[in-house]
Each structure stands twice: as C-alpha cells, then as structure tokens.
Amino acid sequence: MKIATWNVNSVRARLPRVLAWLEANQPDVLCLQETKCEDDKFPRAEFEELGYSVETYGQKTYNGVAIAARGAIEDVERGMPGDLEDADARVIAAAVGDFLVVDVYVVNGQEVGSPKYAYKLEWMGRLRDYLAGMDLSEKLVLCGDFNVTVDDRDVYDPDKWREKILCSTPERQALQALSDLGLHDAFRRFEEGAGHYTWWDFRTRGFQRGNGLRIDHFLVSDAAIEACTGVAIDVEERGREKPSDHAPVVATFA
DNA sequence: ATGGCCAATTTTATTGGA
Numbered sequence: 001m002k003i004a005t006w007n008v009n010s011v012r013a014r015l016p017r018v019l020a021w022l023e024a025n026q027p028d029v030l031c032l033q034e035t036k037c038e039d040d041k042f043p044r045a046e047f048e049e050l051g052y053s054v055e056t057y058g059q060k061t062y063n064g065v066a067i068a069a070r071g072a073i074e075d076v077e078r079g080m081p082g083d084l085e086d087a088d089a090r091v092i093a094a095a096v097g098d099f100l101v102v103d104v105y106v107v108n109g110q111e112v113g114s115p116k117y118a119y120k121l122e123w124m125g126r127l128r129d130y131l132a133g134m135d136l137s138e139k140l141v142l143c144g145d146f147n148v149t150v151d152d153r154d155v156y157d158p159d160k161w162r163e164k165i166l167c168s169t170p171e172r173q174a175l176q177a178l179s180d181l182g183l184h185d186a187f188r189r190f191e192e193g194a195g196h197y198t199w200w201d202f203r204t205r206g207f208q209r210g211n212g213l214r215i216d217h218f219l220v221s222d223a224a225i226e227a228c229t230g231v232a233i234d235v236e237e238r239g240r241e242k243p244s245d246h247a248p249v250v251a252t253f254a
Numbered sequence: 255a256t257g258g259c260c261a262a263t264t265t266t267a268t269t270g271g272a
Contacts, residue, residue, distance in 0.1 A: 009260075009261070009271085010260090010261055010262075012261095012262095013260085013261060013262090034261095034271085036261075036262070037262095060262085060263085061261090061262055061263065061264095061269090061270090062262090062269095062270075062271090108270080108271060108272055109272085110270085110271085110272080147271095147272065164272095165272065166272060199272075201258090201259080201271095201272070202258085202259035202260055202271090203257070203258050203259050203260085203271095203272095204257080204258065204259085205258070205259080213272080215272080242260095245259085245260080245271080245272085
C-alpha cells in the first residue's frame with residue numbers, strides 16, 4: 001500500500017503535473033491539499049480516467065482537500081466536530097482498504113501572535129480531539145500539510161526561524177499533542193538527519209538555494225508504523241516545470 | 255535587512271500563502 005500526500009497549490013493549475021505524477025508513481029492513495037476549488041469544479045474525470053476514484057471537500061479560492069484512490073473510498077467524513085457552518089475545508093477522512101486515512105491542511109497562522117495564529121492553535125486542538133475519538137488501534141494514517149516543523153532538523157536556518165511561524169514552541173507542542181495520542185512521525189523512523197524538506201518558498205527562490213522546511217508529515221498509528229517500510233520525499237518533482245511549492249511525500253506499507 | 259513568486263478573484267489591484 002503506497003499512500004502519498006501533496007499540497008498541490010491549486011489542483012486545476014497543477015493538473016498536468018498531478019496526472020503525470022500519478023501515472024509515473026502509481027500510489028494507491030493520494031491525499032491532496034490546497035485544491036482551491038469547489039467540489040463541482042474539481043477535475044474528477046481526469047482522475048477517473050487514470051483509474052482513481054476521488055472524494056473532495058473543497059471551497060472557492062482557498063484551502064480544499066481531496067482523497068484519490070485506486071480502491072473504494074468508504075466512510076467519508078468532511079470537516080470535523082466544532083466546525084462552523086462556513087468552516088474552512090481543511091480535513092477529509094475515509095477508509096481505504098484496511099487503512100483509515102485522515103488528510104489535513106492545517107491553518108498557516110501567518111505570524112506568531114496574530115489572530116490567525118490563535119486560530120491555528122485552536123484548530124490543531126480540535127484536530128487532536130477529533131483524532132482522539134478514532135480507533136487508534138487500527139492502521140490510521142494522518143497525513144498532509146501541517147504547516148509546522150517538528151524540530152530544528154526540519155529547518156534550513158533554525159536561528160533565523162527561531163520562534164517564528166511554522167517553528168514556534170506552541171505550534172510544535174500542538175503537533176506533539178497529536179503524536180502523544182500514539183502517532184509516529186513515519187519519516188523519522190527511517191531518517192534521523194537534518195536537511196530533508198518538503199516545502200521551499202517561491203518568493204525567496206528557496207528551492208534553488210536549498211532553503212526549505214519539512215512541514216508535510218505522516219503521523220501514523222502503531223499498527224501502521226509496524227507495516228511502514230519507507231517514506232520518501234519526491235524532491236525531483238519540486239524541481240520540474242511549473243511545480244507546486246510543496247513536494248509530494250510517499251509512505252509505503254507492507 | 256528586505257524582497258523576491260504564484261494562484262485566484264475581488265482582476266490591471268488585492269489577498270493569502272509559509
């Protein structure tokens with residue numbers, strides 16, 4: 001079972017890239033973030049032509065998540081408890097085979113101390129409560145764009161980013177609270193070194209300079225980590241024409 | 255120290271991203 005996560009930064013703008021990537025990599029499941037389109041505008045037919053069914057939870061312009069899978073996608077849940085009527089489309093959960101997949105696009109937070117930062121921490125707290133209600137004895141895979149680095153190994157210049165957005169202690173604690181439920185950072189099971197990133201800023205030409213952050217993660221249950229045989233960041237995809245600012249990340253399970 | 259790029263909509267600016 002190969003499960004991928006990718007913040008595509010608009011599924012319509014990225015469609016040729018996404019379809020080519022699916023054909024080349026053949027994951028069983030692809031979790032998308034920042035689809036940036038309403039469900040009836042999602043390019044569903046193009047995914048289906050490649051043999052993928054799709055469940056979407058989108059909105060106009062911002063946010064938006066979707067799960068594409070070769071097999072049946074069952075028990076789909078959109079949003080989470082505590083969401084308001086017009087809540088951001090940031091989480092979709094479903095069963096695929098014997099895996100429970102939870103696809104998230106965590107709030108960015110803009111700047112430490114800002115109203116959006118407070119919203120980020122509140123949202124992550126609710127995500128924790130939502131997950132606490134799930135069956136964590138199952139093979140549960142929580143993946144997506146968390147907009148938080150786990151520790152300084154995930155940051156190209158930790159001193160520059162000290163207590164800044166994506167790296168602040170409260171954000172890392174909110175992420176740790178998810179791990180404390182019994183979820184494991186699958187990437188770190190296989191790689192302990194620094195310098196492995198999943199996002200590079202367009203504005204600073206971060207990719208060309210090697211300035212990135214690791215903010216896209218797989219947090220998986222005991223049963224899932226036991227089955228996990230590897231996690232790979234597709235850095236090459238980030239270097240192609242008209243890329244997303246995030247690279248796809250692929251977790252493989254026996 | 256700052257800004258750079260990219261996408262969508264409110265489009266010839268603005269907002270948000272991280």
